[in-house]
Amino acid sequence: MFENVGHVLYHVLIILFPILFYYQFLNKGALVLTKKVNYRFLFIMLVMVICTMSFPIEVTEGFNYDQKLIPVILSFLYGGLVTGAIVVVSMLYYLYMIGDSNIIAMVINYFILATLLILFRNRYSSLSLKKKISIISFLFLLITSTRAIRLFYLNEEKEIFLNVLVSIITWISLVTAIMIIENLNMQMQLQHELQRSEKLKVVSELAASVAHEVRNPMTSTRGFLQLMSQDDNLNGSQKRYIDISIEELDRAQSIIQDYLSLAKPNKQGMDKINVSKELEHVIQLMSTYTALNNTNIRQEIEGELYIKANKDEMKQVLINLIKNGIEAIDKDGTVTVKAFSFKGMVLIVVMDDGVGMTPQQVERLGTPFYSTKDKGTGIGLTISFQIIELLQGKIEVTSEVGKGSIFTIKLPMETSENS
Numbered sequence: 001m002f003e004n005v006g007h008v009l010y011h012v013l014i015i016l017f018p019i020l021f022y023y024q025f026l027n028k029g030a031l032v033l034t035k036k037v038n039y040r041f042l043f044i045m046l047v048m049v050i051c052t053m054s055f056p057i058e059v060t061e062g063f064n065y066d067q068k069l070i071p072v073i074l075s076f077l078y079g080g081l082v083t084g085a086i087v088v089v090s091m092l093y094y095l096y097m098i099g100d101s102n103i104i105a106m107v108i109n110y111f112i113l114a115t116l117l118i119l120f121r122n123r124y125s126s127l128s129l130k131k132k133i134s135i136i137s138f139l140f141l142l143i144t145s146t147r148a149i150r151l152f153y154l155n156e157e158k159e160i161f162l163n164v165l166v167s168i169i170t171w172i173s174l175v176t177a178i179m180i181i182e183n184l185n186m187q188m189q190l191q192h193e194l195q196r197s198e199k200l201k202v203v204s205e206l207a208a209s210v211a212h213e214v215r216n217p218m219t220s221t222r223g224f225l226q227l228m229s230q231d232d233n234l235n236g237s238q239k240r241y242i243d244i245s246i247e248e249l250d251r252a253q254s255i256i257q258d259y260l261s262l263a264k265p266n267k268q269g270m271d272k273i274n275v276s277k278e279l280e281h282v283i284q285l286m287s288t289y290t291a292l293n294n295t296n297i298r299q300e301i302e303g304e305l306y307i308k309a310n311k312d313e314m315k316q317v318l319i320n321l322i323k324n325g326i327e328a329i330d331k332d333g334t335v336t337v338k339a340f341s342f343k344g345m346v347l348i349v350v351m352d353d354g355v356g357m358t359p360q361q362v363e364r365l366g367t368p369f370y371s372t373k374d375k376g377t378g379i380g381l382t383i384s385f386q387i388i389e390l391l392q393g394k395i396e397v398t399s400e401v402g403k404g405s406i407f408t409i410k411l412p413m414e415t416s417e418n419s
Helices: 002-026 039-054 069-079 081-097 103-124 129-153 157-229 236-263 275-285 287-292 311-327 359-364 379-390
Strands: 057-060 063-065 271-274 295-301 306-309 333-342 345-352 394-400 404-412
Touching: 002 039, 002 057, 002 157, 039 069, 039 081, 069 081, 069 103, 069 129, 069 157, 081 103, 103 129, 129 157, 157 236, 271 275, 271 311, 275 287, 275 295, 275 306, 275 311, 275 333, 275 345, 287 295, 287 311, 306 311, 306 404, 311 333, 311 345, 311 379, 311 404, 359 394, 379 394
Parallel strands: 295 333
Antiparallel strands: 057 063, 271 306, 333 345, 345 404, 394 404
C-alpha cells in the first residue's frame, strides 16, 4: 500500500515539474485561453500524459491507476478545444497501442469528460480562483465516485480505501497545478502592468519637460504663417502650402496636448454622469465621420446607465474607441456599440468587423508609441486606458485577424439615487 502511495507521489512530480518548467523556460506571457494553439503548452501536456501512463500504479489485478486525467483537464481549460482534443486522442491511441483492455470504456468516459469541459471552458476564465477550484473539484468527485463504484461492482471492497487515498492525492495535485498556473498568470499580468506603468511614467515626464519648449516656437511659427497667408502677392499654390503647414502645426500641437494629458491625469471634475446619453451623443457626432468612411454604426444602449467620471474625458475615450473601430474597416463595414449593466458594472462594448489584430498587437495596445495605424501615435488609446484605470475600471480587447475586434469597457456602476 505505502509503495503505491510513493508511486502516486512520483506521479505528482510528473504533473507539477513540467508546469514549472513551462513557465520558467517556455512561456512568454500569461497563459490565457485563445483559439490559437499554444504549441509549447501542448507539448508539455503531451509529455505529462505519456509519462504518467508509462508508469501506472496497479491497484488491483487488471486495473491500473495513473494521473492522465490531470493533463486532460488542464489542456482543455488552459489550452483550448484543439489542444484538449489532441491530448485526448494521443492518450487513447497510446492506450490502444499498449493493448489496454478498457479502451472502449475509456473512449466513452473521456468523450463525456471532454464534452463537459468544452461546455464549461468558456466561462472558466471569468470565474474567481475559489469558484474554479470548487467546480473542478466537484467534477473530479464524480469521476472518483464512478471509479469506486466500479471497484465495488468487481467485489474489490478492500481496494476501495486505496482508491480513495490515491484519488485524494490526485485531487491535491490537480488543485495545486491549477493554483500554480493561476498564481503565475497573475504575477505575469502584474509584471506587465508594472512595465506599462513605467513606460507611461517615462513618457509623462518627457512630455512635461519638453512640451513648453516645443510649443512656444511652434506658436510663433504658426502666427507668422498666418500673417504670410494674408499677403495679397501670394499665388494659389503658395497659399495652399501655407495652409497645409498650419494644419500640420495644429496636428503637432494636438499630439503634444495628448502627451500632456499623460503627464497630468485629471482626477478632478468627477461627477455622476449618464453614460447612455453620452454614448448617444458621441454616436451622433461620429455620424459624419462614418459616412465619409462608408461605414455604419449600430447601437444597443440601455437607458439610465450611471458612472462616476469626468464627462469630457469619458467622451474622449468613447470617441477614441469608436473612431478606431471605424478606421479598422476597409469599406462597407459596421461598428456596433452596446451598453448594459451586469453584476454592478457598466459594460460598454465597441465591436467592428474590420481587419482585426494578432495576439501580439493586442498585447501591445495601450502602450506609448504603439499604433496599428500607419500615421498613428498610439497616444489616443494610451490615454483611454489610463482614464479607465483612474476610474477603477478596465478595458478588455479580443480580436481576430480578418474578422474584427471587440473593445469592452468595464466600469463600476453608480445607482441613479446616488449623488
